Amino acid sequence: MSLSDKEYLQVNQALFSLAHAYESRMAGEATRNTLGLRLSDCSVLMVLGQFAPLNSRRLSELMDVNPGTISVYVRRLVEMGLVQKEQDAQDRRNWWLTLTEAGQAAAQGVIGGAVEYTRDFLAALDEDERQALHRLLLKAARGLGFDWL
Numbered sequence: 001m002s003l004s005d006k007e008y009l010q011v012n013q014a015l016f017s018l019a020h021a022y023e024s025r026m027a028g029e030a031t032r033n034t035l036g037l038r039l040s041d042c043s044v045l046m047v048l049g050q051f052a053p054l055n056s057r058r059l060s061e062l063m064d065v066n067p068g069t070i071s072v073y074v075r076r077l078v079e080m081g082l083v084q085k086e087q088d089a090q091d092r093r094n095w096w097l098t099l100t101e102a103g104q105a106a107a108q109g110v111i112g113g114a115v116e117y118t119r120d121f122l123a124a125l126d127e128d129e130r131q132a133l134h135r136l137l138l139k140a141a142r143g144l145g146f147d148w149l
Helices: 005-028 039-051 056-063 067-079 101-121 127-143
Strands: 083-087 095-099
Touching: 005 101, 039 056, 039 067, 039 095, 039 101, 056 067, 056 095, 067 083, 095 101
Parallel strands: none
Antiparallel strands: 083 095
């Protein structure tokens, strides 16, 4: 039996609520966020921490963020000393993005915080429910084109 429109709306509202609660909690974690990182900064650090080196085009694709916006995010992180850009020796039009030593430390802190936050808000579920949610969210994300998860 298919979900009703009301049930689809409830799923949408639950996902929005979870995303909003996650963002609000992260913004309020002053002790963990001593660098003044924005949510977008944390997202870029997590992706680069897992997949660097990347060029801006691939980072944009992985995050599903337009290239102009990615450029703004990267510029901010370069200015903060967390990301470095290195010109490709074979194709001087291409720039590789990597984390600096400080960026690696920040990424590890962000990843640790993400795991902690996620563990906390999933605590209301039992282990079988957490496993099912994990499987279903990955499937849904892949359905949206996020095959890198």
